[in-house]
Amino acid sequence: MPPRRRKSSGYRGVRTRPSDVFYVEIRSGETRLTLDTFDTAEQAARVYDAAAWRLRRPHRKVNFPEVATRERAQELAPPPRVITNEDRRQNMRRERGPSIAEMNEGAMVVWRQHFSEDVVNEREFYAQSAERTAK
Structure with missing residues (x-):
């Protein structure tokens, strides 16, 4: 079964930056987690799926439903570093300074x-x- 297509990148949770790199965001309750940036949309979508598995999202809300287990999802995409709101604030201060x-x-x-x-x-x-x- 082909992956579901979403938005401009074609995948759930994957956005395109103006510099043509793809970044992954996923929400966990009130918190928005930015996971990382990638060169291809497919790499980013696999990381989204691994994060969705870790957050125990329903199987129908992933990009690649053929990945049957959480372990397999983690093999395909190791855990990325999570960027928090505090990281964003510090980065903005560094950029402005x-x-x-x-x-x-x-x-x-x-x-x-x-x-x-x-x-x-x-x-x-x-x-x-x-x-x-x-x-």
Whole structure:
């Protein structure tokens, strides 16, 4: 029996990213589990099925119903690393951090090019304040 076809990737729980890689998501109650990314939709669908078996989903809600046992599903797709919401938050912080710093550095370079007299004045100001503190 051929696998069920779903959505744009053709498989249940498998989505396509703009970079043409496939990622797997499965829900467990209120929690959305992002499992991993894969080069092919079929690899991703097999990982979805293995996760569905682990979560004790009904046999009819898998992509490859011919896989008869949980053990066989795990052989075909070993357990992936589960990405949690906390992982997503940390990744977003890492992605935002450098870009803001890079923007600040770029702005300072442009400012120094256009207002070179301010750079000289700033250095003089700090030199004078250092002298005052030393006294």
